[in-house]
Every structure is written in C-alpha cells, then in structure tokens.
Amino acid sequence: MSANALKLELPWVEKYRPHLLKDIVGNEETITRLQQIAQDGNMPHLIISGLPGIGKTTSVSCLAHELLGNAYSQAVLELNASDDRGIDVVRNQIKQFAQKKCSLPPGRHKIVILDEADSMTAGAQQALRRTMEIYSNTTRFAFACNQSNKIIEPLQSRCAILRYSKLQDDQVLRRLLEVIQAENVQYTNDGLEAIIFTAEGDMRQALNNLQSTVAGYGLVNGENVFKIVDSPHPLIVKRMLLAPSLDESLALFKELWNKGYSAVDIVTTCFRVTKNLDEIKEAVRLEMIREIGFAHMRILEGVGTYLQLAGMLAKISKVRGL
Numbered sequence: 001m002s003a004n005a006l007k008l009e010l011p012w013v014e015k016y017r018p019h020l021l022k023d024i025v026g027n028e029e030t031i032t033r034l035q036q037i038a039q040d041g042n043m044p045h046l047i048i049s050g051l052p053g054i055g056k057t058t059s060v061s062c063l064a065h066e067l068l069g070n071a072y073s074q075a076v077l078e079l080n081a082s083d084d085r086g087i088d089v090v091r092n093q094i095k096q097f098a099q100k101k102c103s104l105p106p107g108r109h110k111i112v113i114l115d116e117a118d119s120m121t122a123g124a125q126q127a128l129r130r131t132m133e134i135y136s137n138t139t140r141f142a143f144a145c146n147q148s149n150k151i152i153e154p155l156q157s158r159c160a161i162l163r164y165s166k167l168q169d170d171q172v173l174r175r176l177l178e179v180i181q182a183e184n185v186q187y188t189n190d191g192l193e194a195i196i197f198t199a200e201g202d203m204r205q206a207l208n209n210l211q212s213t214v215a216g217y218g219l220v221n222g223e224n225v226f227k228i229v230d231s232p233h234p235l236i237v238k239r240m241l242l243a244p245s246l247d248e249s250l251a252l253f254k255e256l257w258n259k260g261y262s263a264v265d266i267v268t269t270c271f272r273v274t275k276n277l278d279e280i281k282e283a284v285r286l287e288m289i290r291e292i293g294f295a296h297m298r299i300l301e302g303v304g305t306y307l308q309l310a311g312m313l314a315k316i317s318k319v320r321g322l
C-alpha cells in the first residue's frame with residue numbers, strides 16, 4: 001500500500017474531530033454557554049438540535065470530556081441510533097448505568113448521551129421521564145437531534161434546549177483551510193468554492209468531499225469536486241438559466257439530462273444557483289425562484305420528468321422576458 005493510501009485511511013471527519021469546545025467552529029454563543037457549563041461543572045439536562053454535520057455530537061462529547069476528564073470512559077454512556085434504544089434499554093441499561101456508583105471529580109455527574117434522539121420511539125422517551133427525575137442528582141442527560149419537536153414535550157420541559165444554526169460559508173472555509181494545510185492538499189480557489197457550494201453549511205459533508213476528491217484525483221479543483229459529488233456543475237446550470245434563448249437553455253438542459261442527473265439534482269442546483277444570481281434584477285430572481293419552487297414540489301410529488309424541467313425552463317424564460 002502506498003504512503004498516500006495509508007494516509008487516507010482514517011476519515012478526516014474523525015481525524016480532525018475537535019476535542020475541545022474552543023476548537024468547534026461557528027455557533028459561538030451556544031459554544032460559550034457550553035464552556036460556562038464546563039467551568040461550573042453543573043450540567044443541566046440538554047437538548048442540542050440542528051441540521052446534520054454541524055457539530056452537535058462533537059459538542060456534547062467535548063463537553064463530557066471537559067467535565068469528566070479521565071473518568072469519561074466509566075462515567076459516560078453513549079447510545080446512538082445504531083444501538084437498540086427501545087423501552088427495554090431505557091428500563092434496563094440506562095437505569096443500571098444511573099444506579100452504578102463511580103468516583104467522579106467533586107460536583108460532577110455521570111452523563112448519558114443519546115445521539116439522534118429524535119429517532120427514539122415515543123414509548124422509550126416516555127420511559128425516560130421518571131428515570132431522568134429520580135437519578136438527576138447523579139446522572140444528567142444530553143440529547144442530540146435534528147428536530148427538537150420529535151422529542152416529547154415532557155422531556156423538552158426537563159431540558160435546556162440549545163439550537164445550532166447552519167454554519168456560514170466562511171466558517172466552513174476556515175476549517176477546510178486548516179485541514180488542507182495539515183494534509184498538504186493541492187487545491188484551487190474554484191475547488192474550495194465548489195466544496196463549500198455543495199456542502200451547504202454541513203461541515204461533515206465538506207470534509208468528506210474534500211477527502212474523496214483528494215483520494216480520487218489528487219487536485220481539488222471545481223471540475224474534480226463536481227465529478228466526485230456527482231451533481232450538475234453550477235456554471236452549466238447558470239448558463240442554462242441565463243441562456244439568451246429558450247432553445248439554448250433547453251439544449252444545455254438536454255446535455256445535463258443525458259448525462260444522467262436526476263430531476264431532483266438539477267432542480268436543487270437551479271435553486272442554489274438562482275439564490276446567488278447577482279446578474280439579474282431582484283424581482284425577476286424571486287419570480288424565477290418561485291417557478292423553481294413549484295417544479296421542485298411537483299418533482300418531489302413524483303413527477304420528475306424531462307417535460308417537467310423543460311416546462312420550468314420555459315416559464316423561467318418567460319419571466320425573464322425572452
């Protein structure tokens with residue numbers, strides 16, 4: 001195996017997973033709150049919610065490490081969606097853990113981390129209610145989830161809810177550059193732009209796409225990134241949307257369609273490109289987004305045909321006054 005292949009073995013998302021709260025990028029206010037909790041030592045029950053790949057699980061585990069130090073391995077119970085988390089696990093495993101005695105730094109508590117908690121059944125969540133109360137003097141719970149409304153109300157009312165927002169492009173960029181420097185990656189600016197464009201604020205996806213592009217092509221440039229991500233190149237989509245005539249627009253669309261991109265891929269790229277189109281008037285841009293939105297809705301309802309997208313392009317060219 002070559003040295004390069006060996007170097008690529010460990011996923012960068014794991015290799016560069018922050019170990020301290022201060023290394024987590026973005027959501028500064030929430031992170032500051034977690035740092036305060038880490039200093040006080042008295043962690044409340046927590047729900048951390050937000051989109052995938054923005055550092056929720058990482059934050060909880062950093063917090064637990066900072067609170068418990070060397071006691072982490074015995075004083076933290078981590079359960080995620082791949083573990084069985086039905087009612088029996090709550091009744092047995094979690095309860096047993098809560099009853100377990102272990103020596104901790106003074107004023108600290110054992111921590112149960114429930115990742116992807118929104119996928120737990122309502123029954124299992126109900127069963128947690130009493131457990132959380134009875135053992136709250138020794139054990140605290142941290143839930144990470146994508147949608148906090150999937151956590152039943154009684155649990156929500158027992159917890160402090162922290163919401164993570166999507167990471168800004170410059171925050172993702174900063175982290176990418178750190179990894180690029182550490183891994184000595186060759187890149188071009190349009191390559192970085194492509195990674196940020198496709199990741200849409202999801203740090204995990206950004207790092208994975210970076211690593212896949214390096215593994216596949218070596219050089220991170222726009223073309224290679226879009227090949228790896230397998231989504232239509234935004235420049236072609238832009239040309240399609242701004243073509244001087246409907247015929248030209250349809251010709252570019254046909255090219256994309258024949259390459260095998262799905263209707264959803266094309267329509268979502270159309271939306272992302274249109275969102276940032278500075279070349280046209282605001283009112284026209286909003287009308288275009290409206291048409292794209294309608295087409296997207298119909299495609300998600302199941303009508304993802306060639307005709308559907310061709311119709312969308314026809315409406316867009318009408319909106320643009322062609």
Ligand SMILES: Nc1ncnc2c1ncn2[C@@H]1O[C@H](COP(=O)(O)OP(=O)(O)OP(=O)(O)O)[C@@H](O)[C@H]1O
Nearest residue numbers: 013016017024025052053054055056057058203204
């Ligand atoms: N804010 C961040 N700062 C630095 N690295 C991050 C950040 N967010 C995510 N990452 C990187 O992405 C990886 C995945 O993050 P994490 O598991 O915390 O995501 P998550 O928000 O819990 O997602 P999910 O909802 O899918 O569980 C981490 O290992 C880390 O490398």
